[in-house]
Amino acid sequence: MKAISAAVKSVYILMPAAIVMAFLWAPPAQVLGDSSRIMYFHVPIAWVSILAFIVSGIASILFLADRKGSFARLDGIAYNSAEIGLVFTVLTVITGSIWARISWGVFWNWDPRETSIVIILLIYIAYFSIQGAMAHNDNRGRIGSAYLILAMITLPFFAFLVPRIYPSLHPDPIINADRTIFLDDRMRSTLAVAIVSFTVFYCYILHIMNRMMKLQNHIEENRHEAD
Amino acid sequence: MRLINILSCAVLLLPAAGAAIPADRAGEPSVTQSAAQVLHGQDMQKNAPSTEQKQEPSTTLYQVMGVVLFIWIGLAVFLFRLDRRVARLENRAQPKQ
Numbered sequence: 001m002k003a004i005s006a007a008v009k010s011v012y013i014l015m016p017a018a019i020v021m022a023f024l025w026a027p028p029a030q031v032l033g034d035s036s037r038i039m040y041f042h043v044p045i046a047w048v049s050i051l052a053f054i055v056s057g058i059a060s061i062l063f064l065a066d067r068k069g070s071f072a073r074l075d076g077i078a079y080n081s082a083e084i085g086l087v088f089t090v091l092t093v094i095t096g097s098i099w100a101r102i103s104w105g106v107f108w109n110w111d112p113r114e115t116s117i118v119i120i121l122l123i124y125i126a127y128f129s130i131q132g133a134m135a136h137n138d139n140r141g142r143i144g145s146a147y148l149i150l151a152m153i154t155l156p157f158f159a160f161l162v163p164r165i166y167p168s169l170h171p172d173p174i175i176n177a178d179r180t181i182f183l184d185d186r187m188r189s190t191l192a193v194a195i196v197s198f199t200v201f202y203c204y205i206l207h208i209m210n211r212m213m214k215l216q217n218h219i220e221e222n223r224h225e226a227d
Numbered sequence: 228m229r230l231i232n233i234l235s236c237a238v239l240l241l242p243a244a245g246a247a248i249p250a251d252r253a254g255e256p257s258v259t260q261s262a263a264q265v266l267h268g269q270d271m272q273k274n275a276p277s278t279e280q281k282q283e284p285s286t287t288l289y290q291v292m293g294v295v296l297f298i299w300i301g302l303a304v305f306l307f308r309l310d311r312r313v314a315r316l317e318n319r320a321q322p323k324q
Contacts, residue, residue: 019295
């Protein structure tokens, strides 16, 4: 536990390094200019949102598979991860809209990628609605976990397939004729540092949220014992 | 709720980053224009990022970076303090467990 706590604190060094690299070290893209620098925030944030949803799905699978109840808090971890994923998805939409405003002249264009992220958002908002509606239901954890697994199954379709099936103005097909991401070494390494920083940032937030959840459960158990 | 507070701060940095950019890239073709170039089969090598650009970063870029770093410092202080408080509560709860 202490090793995890120490490892996630590397975000205090990694994130400022990523910010400085994004603004000063990485060169601007020729067509997109300095606006391309938002990529070092938009792409890692989008990556974290997908990662958070995958973690919540995997935690849900483990929660449902665990018949002995030895990992009782996994549904809580799945909930926390989905919560982080939802916030990061909103941030992805915001950063994407800013980039769209600069590049396309409008904040929203109903591009396939924009539409698919709205659907992902709605799927996970529905999860929190279900969780809120079943606050005192004993099956809350199981139903929520089943929903998160189904939601995770839809992710590859909306995040990766839809934007590639339908023509899109999203930069990855546009910048590159061969439909592969072309970045020079400095841009690539800056993006890698930014992705690592945001991933560690996600781990740090999840770690704190899980510890808070554990404390909350402990307090509630003590209160029940006192009653 | 705290998480939403933390990340809403992060949201603030992004319009700042976006707002500063158009002034730096006036006269550049938009993505829509480059999409048209793709559709009409023009040379895509032009779209590759330049490695030879040795322009000094503009002051706006420094300003945006300053704002982003400032917001990150705020977030980092908040996270650090939260982490410390949780650790303190954990230590207090441990003997009772």
